[in-house]
Amino acid sequence: MTIIITAFERSPDGGKGLARDTRVRWALEEVGQPYEVRLVSFHAMKEPAHLGLHPFGQIPTYEDGDLVLFETGAIVLHLAERHAGLLPDDTNARARAITWMFAALNTVEPPILELVTVKFLEGDKPWSTERLPLVRDRIRHRLDQLSARLGEADWLDGAFSAGDLMMVSVLLRLRLSGILDEFPNLAAYVARGEARPAYRRAFAAQWAINAKPPAG
Amino acid sequence: MTIIITAFERSPDGGKGLARDTRVRWALEEVGQPYEVRLVSFHAMKEPAHLGLHPFGQIPTYEDGDLVLFETGAIVLHLAERHAGLLPDDTNARARAITWMFAALNTVEPPILELVTVKFLEGDKPWSTERLPLVRDRIRHRLDQLSARLGEADWLDGAFSAGDLMMVSVLLRLRLSGILDEFPNLAAYVARGEARPAYRRAFAAQWAINAKPPAG
Structure with missing residues (x-):
């Protein structure tokens, strides 16, 4: 098939x-x-x-x-x-990897997507310029927490998993904003994802x- | 345990x-x-x-x-x-039920959560009143699509599943906004969820x- x-x-x-x-x-x-x-x-x-x-x-x-x-x-x-x-064999590790998939999509991506709202959907509105820094700060808040959890590890929980695939994909949306570079360990994490042959x-x-x- | x-x-x-x-x-x-x-x-x-x-x-x-x-x-x-x-036995039906979980959390909930941003996080901002109708229209757009898919069915894909549990939970956040009542089939869907003994x-x-x- x-x-x-x-x-x-x-x-x-x-x-x-x-x-x-x-x-x-x-x-x-x-x-x-x-x-x-x-x-x-x-x-x-x-x-x-x-x-x-x-x-x-x-x-x-x-x-x-x-x-x-x-x-x-x-x-x-x-x-x-x-x-x-894309998932570890161990049952608990598997559930944790899936947790990072949901975290990427439901906790980290929504504030990042607000950049699209403020720049494109509401780019012509009078509040757009003044609102942008608020949106950027909400993204930084999430990235602070993610950065603290990742620390010096290569991936979020042991070996590379579907959780990392999704988190790297979500963070990639930030590259042009410059925000990712404020978090060197997250920038390096994204670069590790991008370097994978797949x-x-x-x-x-x-x-x-x-x-x-x-x-x- | x-x-x-x-x-x-x-x-x-x-x-x-x-x-x-x-x-x-x-x-x-x-x-x-x-x-x-x-x-x-x-x-x-x-x-x-x-x-x-x-x-x-x-x-x-x-x-x-x-x-x-x-x-x-x-x-x-x-x-x-x-x-x-919470999940059907059939492999394909199971994958579809999980799809609705992700749809609830990643596609339907983010525009709904913007109501919290506009009312609470940015409630003191000068643009708050003028921005609210835009946020409400983006929610309506998603609900239009969800309502069309649900039609007259009781649940999103066959029997009640974890996908319905999540979608009903997400839609419940809209009750006070009045938007849910604009979509009678979705309001009835949420009521069916709330009526479950669990x-x-x-x-x-x-x-x-x-x-x-x-x-x-």
């Missing part, structure tokens, strides 16, 4: 690897599963065919025979549970689609 | 059941596992002992012998995987702690 994921026909980030398909590509590369990609336009994402796969009209989706999944966290967890490479293959695959010049 | 969770010594919501320990209590009640509660003050949540359990200084945490977990999603999933009652036991347990008058 061929695994099929969806991705932006053209990512808004121009190939920086921040669209969520990169997270799924990375997981697929870590567990050594081949996959195909179906590209979706912004228009098609809001059409019934795609909404049947993803009720919130986003990418990526995951199809494997009869199984259709959405939500990056669920797709990565599904792959991690079925294939070796990440590099995933990044290259999305780059090949998103960084090419427009056709015609 | 006794399961121990942490909860607010006194919840900021005064017993409305919106603190995240209610989600874990509900899951424990659904799977029929007894548990004990250790109450934590706002001060103690930021102290090293609690930060050792929860790096972001929040509640709930979960302790079961040597295993320590944080993140409500991870705790509920851990319980759902180990005990019957939810009622969980609610009553947190109410007993949070709704009593201050001592002295």
Whole structure:
């Protein structure tokens, strides 16, 4: 059975690897599963065919025979549970790795996504400039706590896991903001993630689609 | 082995059941596992002992012998995987139920939590009044999509699952805003969740702690 994921026909980030398909590509590369990609336009994402796969009209989706999944966290967890490479064998360590997946998505990413709100969704509002430092400070607060927990370790809990894959992916969104560099151990942690061969293959695959010049 | 969770010594919501320990209590009640509660003050949540359990200084945490977990999603999933009652037996249906857990926490809850930002964290800012309708519209956009997917079904994907437990818990945060009532099928869905005996036991347990008058 061929695994099929969806991705932006053209990512808004121009190939920086921040669209969520990169997270799924990375997981697929870590567990050594081949996959195909179906590209979706912004228009098609809001059409019934795609909404049947993803009720919130986003990418990526995951199809494997009869199984259709959405939500990056669920797709990565599904792959991690079925294939070796992203979760430890020990039951307790496994539950802790999954905890870091949820922490990345539910505790660390939401304040980071507020940067998108303040800059893009509300970039034309009169409060935008004054609000930005508040949003940045809320991100710093979370990163302070994460940095304290990581300390000098390579990964969040023992060996590299799906929890690290997700946390590195979330932190990568901060690179352009300059905030990540305020936390040297977190910047080094992200760099370790990016240096993994599986990440590099995933990044290259999305780059090949998103960084090419427009056709015609 | 006794399961121990942490909860607010006194919840900021005064017993409305919106603190995240209610989600874990509900899951424990659904799977029929007894548990004990250790109450934590706002001060103690930021102290090293609690930060050792929860790096972001929040509640709930979960302790079961040597295993320590944080993140409500991870705790509920851990319980759902180990005990019957919160995940279907069929492998694909199980993956889809877990998808709804992530959708609740990562796609539906973040715009809802912005209500807290606009009303409390930024309630004294000059833009607060003008920004509120934007935040409310972003919530409505998600709820439109969720409402379309749920349709006339009782639960999101077949029988009640951990995905519904999490989605109902997230939507409950909207009750006071009036937005939930704009979507009758979602309001009925939440009411079905609240009517479950396990939810009622969980609610009553947190109410007993949070709704009593201050001592002295």
